[in-house]
Amino acid sequence: MVDSAPNDDNRSRAAAGGHGVARAAAGRLGGLLTSVMDLHVRIALQEADREKRRLIVGALLISGGLGLLLLALIAAETALLLWFHQALGWSWSSAALMLAAIDLVVAGLFLRVGGQMLKGPYLPETMAGLTKTTRALLGR
Numbered sequence: 001m002v003d004s005a006p007n008d009d010n011r012s013r014a015a016a017g018g019h020g021v022a023r024a025a026a027g028r029l030g031g032l033l034t035s036v037m038d039l040h041v042r043i044a045l046q047e048a049d050r051e052k053r054r055l056i057v058g059a060l061l062i063s064g065g066l067g068l069l070l071l072a073l074i075a076a077e078t079a080l081l082l083w084f085h086q087a088l089g090w091s092w093s094s095a096a097l098m099l100a101a102i103d104l105v106v107a108g109l110f111l112r113v114g115g116q117m118l119k120g121p122y123l124p125e126t127m128a129g130l131t132k133t134t135r136a137l138l139g140r
Contacts, residue, residue: 077103 077099084095122130 084090
């Protein structure tokens with residue numbers, strides 16, 4: 001009986017030592033995984049920064065292009081108004097009314113075709129995205 005007690009004590013020490021090694025290895029593995037995830041997050045943030053800059057620059061360039069397109073449209077309408085007045089001999093009011101009528105017909109055509117193109121059905125994910133975007137833009 002005396003011999004069995006030291007053996008039990010040796011086994012419990014060996015078991016505790018084995019757990020200590022396993023804990024150290026798990027700690028190292030956890031540290032390595034944390035380091036890899038930190039690196040991944042840092043890279044993802046850098047990519048998000050680049051994408052944000054790209055989208056902002058793209059939106060600014062599109063805005064500039066649309067502004068210039070609007071100016072070109074105004075210049076073309078002015079030229080058409082002058083042509084109606086000079087070449088066709090119409091009064092200023094007749095020429096302006098004809099130009100307004102042409103604009104209304106073209107706008108109606110665009111709205112009709114655009115409305116047809118935007119008709120559903122939409123996928124649920126698309127509707128959820130549109131709803132979130134609309135709420136974010138309107139502040140609801």
